[in-house]
Amino acid sequence: MKRRELLGTALAGAGLLALEGARAVSDAVAAVPGRRGGTLTWAYTTIPLRLDPLWTQARTDNTTISNIAEGLVRANPNATAVEPALAERWTVSGNGLTYTFSLRQGARFHNGQPVTADDVIASLERSRALGVYKWSLADVKTLAKLNDTTVAIVLNSPVASILARLAMISNAIFPKDEVAAIGQKEFTKPIGTGPFMVQEWVPNDHLTLNANPHYWEMAPDGKPYPYLDQVIIKQVPEDTTKVLQIQAGDLNGAEAIPFSQVPALKQNPRGQLLTFPQQQVYFMVIQVTRPPFDDVKVRQAMSLALDRKVFVDRATSGLAVPANSFMPKSGLYWNARASLPFDPTKAKQLIKESKYPNGHSGMILQLPSGSQIGRDNAVLAQQMWGEIGMQVQIQEVDGSALSAAWYKSSYDAISGYQWTNGMMDPDQLVQFFVVDPKMNTGYQPSAHAVQLVKSAAEELDLNKRRQMYYEIQNIYNGDVGGTISLYYTPSVNYLTPTVKGFFRTPLGVPVYWRTALAK
Amino acid sequence: MNRRGYIAGRLGQMAVTFAILAVLIFYMIRLIPGDPAITMLGIQATPDSVQELRHHLGLDRSVPVQFAIFISGVVRGDLGTSILVRAPVLDLVRRRLPVTLFLVTYAMILATIITVPLGVTAALRKDSAVDQAIRGFSVFWISTPSFWVGILMLIVFGVKFGLFPVGGSGRTFTEQVYYLFLPALTMGLGVSAVLTRNLRDAVLATLSAEHVVVARAKGLPYRRVVIRHVLRNAIISTVTLLGLYIGFLVGGSVIIESVFALPGMGSEMVSAILGRDYQVVQGFTLVYAVLVSVVYLFTDIAYALIDPRITL
Numbered sequence: 082m083k084r085r086e087l088l089g090t091a092l093a094g095a096g097l098l099a100l101e102g103a104r105a106v107s108d109a110v111a112a113v114p115g116r117r118g119g120t121l122t123w124a125y126t127t128i129p130l131r132l133d134p135l136w137t138q139a140r141t142d143n144t145t146i147s148n149i150a151e152g153l154v155r156a157n158p159n160a161t162a163v164e165p166a167l168a169e170r171w172t173v174s175g176n177g178l179t180y181t182f183s184l185r186q187g188a189r190f191h192n193g194q195p196v197t198a199d200d201v202i203a204s205l206e207r208s209r210a211l212g213v214y215k216w217s218l219a220d221v222k223t224l225a226k227l228n229d230t231t232v233a234i235v236l237n238s239p240v241a242s243i244l245a246r247l248a249m250i251s252n253a254i255f256p257k258d259e260v261a262a263i264g265q266k267e268f269t270k271p272i273g274t275g276p277f278m279v280q281e282w283v284p285n286d287h288l289t290l291n292a293n294p295h296y297w298e299m300a301p302d303g304k305p306y307p308y309l310d311q312v313i314i315k316q317v318p319e320d321t322t323k324v325l326q327i328q329a330g331d332l333n334g335a336e337a338i339p340f341s342q343v344p345a346l347k348q349n350p351r352g353q354l355l356t357f358p359q360q361q362v363y364f365m366v367i368q369v370t371r372p373p374f375d376d377v378k379v380r381q382a383m384s385l386a387l388d389r390k391v392f393v394d395r396a397t398s399g400l401a402v403p404a405n406s407f408m409p410k411s412g413l414y415w416n417a418r419a420s421l422p423f424d425p426t427k428a429k430q431l432i433k434e435s436k437y438p439n440g441h442s443g444m445i446l447q448l449p450s451g452s453q454i455g456r457d458n459a460v461l462a463q464q465m466w467g468e469i470g471m472q473v474q475i476q477e478v479d480g481s482a483l484s485a486a487w488y489k490s491s492y493d494a495i496s497g498y499q500w501t502n503g504m505m506d507p508d509q510l511v512q513f514f515v516v517d518p519k520m521n522t523g524y525q526p527s528a529h530a531v532q533l534v535k536s537a538a539e540e541l542d543l544n545k546r547r548q549m550y551y552e553i554q555n556i557y558n559g560d561v562g563g564t565i566s567l568y569y570t571p572s573v574n575y576l577t578p579t580v581k582g583f584f585r586t587p588l589g590v591p592v593y594w595r596t597a598l599a600k
Numbered sequence: 601m602n603r604r605g606y607i608a609g610r611l612g613q614m615a616v617t618f619a620i621l622a623v624l625i626f627y628m629i630r631l632i633p634g635d636p637a638i639t640m641l642g643i644q645a646t647p648d649s650v651q652e653l654r655h656h657l658g659l660d661r662s663v664p665v666q667f668a669i670f671i672s673g674v675v676r677g678d679l680g681t682s683i684l685v686r687a688p689v690l691d692l693v694r695r696r697l698p699v700t701l702f703l704v705t706y707a708m709i710l711a712t713i714i715t716v717p718l719g720v721t722a723a724l725r726k727d728s729a730v731d732q733a734i735r736g737f738s739v740f741w742i743s744t745p746s747f748w749v750g751i752l753m754l755i756v757f758g759v760k761f762g763l764f765p766v767g768g769s770g771r772t773f774t775e776q777v778y779y780l781f782l783p784a785l786t787m788g789l790g791v792s793a794v795l796t797r798n799l800r801d802a803v804l805a806t807l808s809a810e811h812v813v814v815a816r817a818k819g820l821p822y823r824r825v826v827i828r829h830v831l832r833n834a835i836i837s838t839v840t841l842l843g844l845y846i847g848f849l850v851g852g853s854v855i856i857e858s859v860f861a862l863p864g865m866g867s868e869m870v871s872a873i874l875g876r877d878y879q880v881v882q883g884f885t886l887v888y889a890v891l892v893s894v895v896y897l898f899t900d901i902a903y904a905l906i907d908p909r910i911t912l
Contacts, residue, residue, distance in 0.1 A: 130684055136656060138644050211656075213641065213649040265656070267686055283695070284685040285871070286863055319861050481634030481876050488638050488645055498643055513644070520643070 113302045114582030115597030118310050121580065123591075124317040124326065124335040128288050132279065133267035134250040135212030140501055140589050143250050145314065147590045148290065150253035150273025153182050153201065153232075154244055160360060160505040160587040161413060163244040167196055167254055167274060168232075177239040177541045178222075184230045188297045190256050191278040198226040203257035205234075211265065214251035217504075239539045241546055245506035276307040276594035288314040296594070307594035308582075327352050327575055333598075334576035334583065336591075339453065340398040346575060353578055356400060356571040357585040360409040360502035363401070363454065364564040365446075365462060366487070366495040370523035373444060373471060374494075378435035380561035384421055385428035386469045387462065393568050396457035400573065404566035406554045407514045409500075411569075411587040414507050414550035419558055421566060428469045440470025448497040449480035455497020458567060462496065490521045499570070502588055507550055508538050514564060515557060522563020530556050607897070614893045618886060622674065625885045626667055629878055635659075636683045636876040657683050670882060679883030684875050689883035692868060697887070699769055700864035703780055703787070703856070704849045708842070710788035711795060715838070718792070719799025720831065726804065734796065741793035746852075750786045750859040757782060769862050783860040787853070791845050798841050802834035809833070836907050843899025847892040 129145045131137040147155075153168040168182035188196045202224050209218040220240045225233045236243065246252065259272055270279045274297070277290035290312040296305045315332070317323045323335040324342060328351045338346065338354075346354050373379045389403035402410055406419040432440065446462065448455035456477070463473045473494075478486070486492050502510060515526050516534050526534075530553060537549035572585050579599045584592045637653040638645050654660045658669075673680050679689035722734040741749075757763045770779040806812060807830060815825045854866035861867075865884060872880035904910045 131686060136653070138641050138649075211652075213644075213652055215652065216648070269686065284682075284687050284692075285868065286695075316863075317861065318858075318867075322861055479634065479874070481639040481874060482632070484638050484642065484645070485634045487643075488635075488650075500643060503644075 113300060113308065113597065114595075115308065116600045117302075117304070117308050117597070119598040120311040120313060121309050121333050121593065121596060121598070122313045122315060122331075124315050124323045124332050126316075126318055126320070126323075126337055128285065128314050128316045129282075130284065131267060132269060132271050132282065134253055134271075135208055135214065136267050138213060138503070140503075143503060144588070144590045145288070146253070146271065146273075147250050147275070148277045148312070148593050149275045149279060150250065150255065150271055151275050152247055152250070152252045152254055153184075154248045156245070156248050156505040156586065156588055156590075158584065158586055158592070160411065160502075163248050163505070166248075167201070178236045180234045180236075180243065181227070182232045182234070184232070185297060186230070188274055189295050190274055191272045191293055192256065193295070194256055196254060196274060197229050197257075198232045199229075200257045200260075201232045201254050202226055203260040204254045205252060207260050208252050212251060214249060217246040217249055217251060239541055241538060241540055242504070242506035242508040245504050245508070249504050277312060280311070286316055290314070290593075298594075300595075308597035309593065312593050324352075324575060327577055330577060332577075333580050334574060336572055336574045336585070338573045338575045340396070340400055340573065341453075343398050343400060343573060350578075353576050353580070355574045355576065355583065355585075357574070358402075358411045358587055359570060359572050359585075359589060360412045360505075360587045361499055361570050361589075362404055362407065362409045362566055363458065363497075363499045363568055363570060364404070364407070364566045365458070366492075366498055366520065366522060366564055368490060368492055368494065368523055369525075369563050370490075371493055373435075373437050373441040376436040377560060378431045379437060379441075379471075380565075381559075382428040382431040382435070382469060383466060383471065384561050384565050385424045385431070386465045386471075387565065387567070388423045388465065389421065389568055390423070391465075392458060392461055395461060396454055397568065397570060401568035401570045404568050405558075407557055407562070407564055407566050408507055408510060408550070408554060409502060409569050412502055412507060412510070413505060414547050416551040416554040419551070419554045421558060425465075425468060432469055432471070440472065442472030444471065444473050444493045445476050446473045446494045446496055447476045447478045447483055447486075447492055448495065449483050450477040451480065452497040459496040487521055490523060505588060511537070511550070511553060514562060515553060520563050524560070524563035526560070526562065527556070603901075607901075610897050610900075614890075614897075617893065618889055621889050622671065622882070622886060623667075625882050626670060626878075627663075629873075629876070629881045630663065632876070634876050636878065639876055640684070659683075670879075674886065679886070680879035682872075682877055682880045684872070684877045684880070689879055692880065693865070693883065693887050696863060696865045696868050699862055700850065700853050700857070700866060702776055703784055703853055703862065703864060704846065706777075706780055706784035707787035707791065707849060708846065710784055711791040711842075711845075714788060714792040715795040715799055716831075719796045719838070720803055720826065722796065722800040723803035723807065724826070731800075734800075738793045738797050741789050746786055746790050747855045747859050749789065750783065750856055753782045753786055754860070769864075780862070783856045783862060787849060787856055791842075791849065795838055795841060795845070799834065799838045802837050803830055806830045806834040832906070836903065839906065840899065840903060843896060843902070846895045846899075850891055850895075851888055 125141060127141060129142045130139065131142050132146060134143060134146050134150065137143065151166045153166060154163045155166040157164045167185055167188055169185045171180055171182045173180055184196055184198065190196065205218060205224050208214060209221060220236050220238060221234055222237045223235045225235065227233055253273055256272055269282065276293050276296045278293050280289040280291040282288050292307050292310050298306050300306050300308065317326065320339050324338065326332040327335060343354065346352060367374045367380065369375065393399060393401045393403055405421050406416055408415045432438065446459050448459050459475045463475055466473050483495065487495060500510065511534050513520055516531055533549050533553050537546055540546040540549060572589065574585065576583060581597050581599055583596045586592065637650050637657065637659060641649055641653060670680060681688055682692060718734050722731045725731050758765065764782050765779050770776045812825060812829050815829050853864060854870055857864040857866035858870055868880065869884050
């Protein structure tokens with residue numbers, strides 16, 4: 082493609098992303114939903130264990146930090162595109178290697194200092210050198226300050242997901258003095274630019290967040306977000322206790338309500354039940370190098386034998402959506418035409434043609450002890466696999482011991498594991514599932530598939546990229562790579578009727594700053 | 601041997617016990633399969649991120665080096681930093697120990713209030729209907745598992761009748777007394793079941809002792825005889841048993857704290873073991889050891905105080 086055309090496409094692509102982003106935002110925010118002020122109390126099974134985004138992969142930690150700190154860009158409310166955050170606008174060079182960001186005027190840290198290019202450079206140098214998300218900036222050649230309010234990021238080679246990576250909370254911007262002072266240690270009171278500031282954090286007990294009075298984003302009433310004065314996050318390990326406390330009005334809301342409780346709660350006028358789609362998929366992990374999974378026909382049969390609608394009804398009270406791909410449904414480039422059908426007749430036929438024509442027994446399906454959903458999925462799978470002659474034993478194992486066994490690839494199959502996107506781009510997900518068995522499944526993708534993944538990571542033309550990911554999904558479904566996808570689960574939240582405007586993004590971020598209490 | 605010498609000797613013994621315990625717990629927790637870094641990273645663990653996190657947490661140092669760091673910390677009074685929570689272990693102890701101690705003390709007081717009248721009555725009315733009922737009560741509470749009892753208490757008194765809160769602990773002293781009543785009662789009932797039998801047997805044995813017969817023959821009021829001459833002697837073995845039980849209770853509060861969602865040492869210990877938070881498990885075990893040892897020391901001293909025949 083000629084350079085001018087490429088520049089045009091890249092700019093158009095970036096522009097389209099921004100426009101789509103803006104439209105989604107304005108759709109989500111119609112008017113002020115309630116009154117200003119007040120305290121929202123929220124219950125978590127485990128409150129954030131860490132507040133430094135470089136050192137945690139826990140969804141609870143990262144989504145909470147997203148209320149405290151921000152990066153140059155952030156995922157839009159529908160997590161389908163990236164929108165401006167600390168960068169007001171950006172341009173991309175013709176070859177797609179240089180991104181130049183203009184910082185937002187008037188954005189300030191919680192300590193009152195304005196955000197400058199030096200802070201951006203210091204923060205990104207830190208997240209490039211340290212932590213469990215180092216990989217996100219591995220392709221960056223240089224971080225350059227052009228002036229106090231302009232930063233240029235130069236890549237070694239095109240990275241289609243670079244904006245999505247910059248939107249990850251691990252690339253949030255902190256004051257350069259804080260970055261210099263913290264060194265290799267972890268922030269315990271992170272000073273970000275977000276709508277809330279850390280007031281008090283008592284590990285395993287509660288986290289108190291106060292409103293940031295100088296937040297840059299304006300609400301529809303002309304004053305800045307957030308509407309609330311304070312958010313208190315309390316640790317309540319028992320699900321039943323959470324629900325009872327909400328119904329008594331002692332708490333305003335909680336997530337992770339067990340699916341089995343949902344039908345009863347829906348009827349109850351003492352609370353409101355809100356579900357939000359998540360970029361999340363539950364699956365069975367299978368060790369492809371061990372019998373009976375070492376024959377692709379067996380794997381295909383095991384997938385065909387599963388009636389995912391039954392899983393959805395029994396394990397999630399009908400709230401989830403049957404999966405058709407290893408990629409989550411609300412995710413970018415999910416292939417609506419990919420399929421994981423239910424066909425037990427064909428499954429039996431495939432078994433007859435496989436290495437184990439008379440079936441197989443002795444395979445052990447493990448699940449982390451205490452995981453209700455793992456247990457439900459395992460029992461259903463055992464039933465359905467039994468119908469096609471594959472006998473399975475279920476074993477509950479201590480969660481930590483199971484992780485260690487999974488890490489060493491010494492397991493047959495595991496139930497109860499799920500993937501939640503931390504980034505609104507399929508790049509990371511696809512690396513984990515398809516390439517270089519990062520899922521420790523022993524799956525060996527074809528050279529063609531590996532090449533597709535690599536090309537898709539670098540392809541800047543959105544349509545071409547989309548087609549590549551569609552093809553990757555079809556290949557994975559055909560091979561039945563190391564996982565058998567089951568269903569996509571939503572986030573189930575239970576709140577008092579006085580809470581208005583609450584929203585959780587598909588990446589799991591609770592948008593506390595657009596939440597208000599009723600007048 | 602005088603009292604001071606005795607205590608000094610005991611303290612010396614305790615130090616040796618702690619040293620052995622430190623070594624044991626340090627190595628034992630590392631024998632369990634499961635790694636804190638892999639557990640923390642979950643399904644997104646890759647060799648790179650695991651290595652990065654292990655280095656960050658100081659877990660990539662050799663085990664003997666980690667042990668040396670741990671011991672040198674303990675000697676200085678520093679129990680290390682929690683792997684999961686990044687707070688000093690001593691802070692966690694400071695915050696959580698009061699809840700556990702309150703619970704255990706409360707449970708013991710309730711146990712005493714239940715045990716003494718029941719044990720004495722059962723003995724004095726040996727083989728009567730009352731005695732049978734009390735012995736039956738004992739057997740019942742010994743055989744039921746405490747977590748089941750706890751959940752039952754919560755459902756009946758917390759949810760159904762709304763008399764007590766559904767889990768959690770209070771802020772002020774009065775609130776604590778209210779919030780911790782059900783969990784303390786659950787623990788207390790279990791303990792009193794054993795102690796009641798013990799006290800009953802001890803009272804029965806003492807009733808037929810020579811000095812009691814003489815006191816009765818002399819015409820002393822029955823009540824005075826019971827309390828001054830019988831109970832004071834009979835209570836010795838019960839006090840010893842009670843002392844042993846405190847040690848058991850402090851460690852066993854784990855189950856009760858989990859059921860009632862109490863922010864005590866026990867519930868923290870459970871999370872730490874499941875998450876392989878080595879520092880917390882090591883530190884808390886040592887704190888438990890100190891507590892239990894001190895309690896045993898006091899029990900022995902109390903024993904000597906009650907019974908003038910006993911010298912330390």
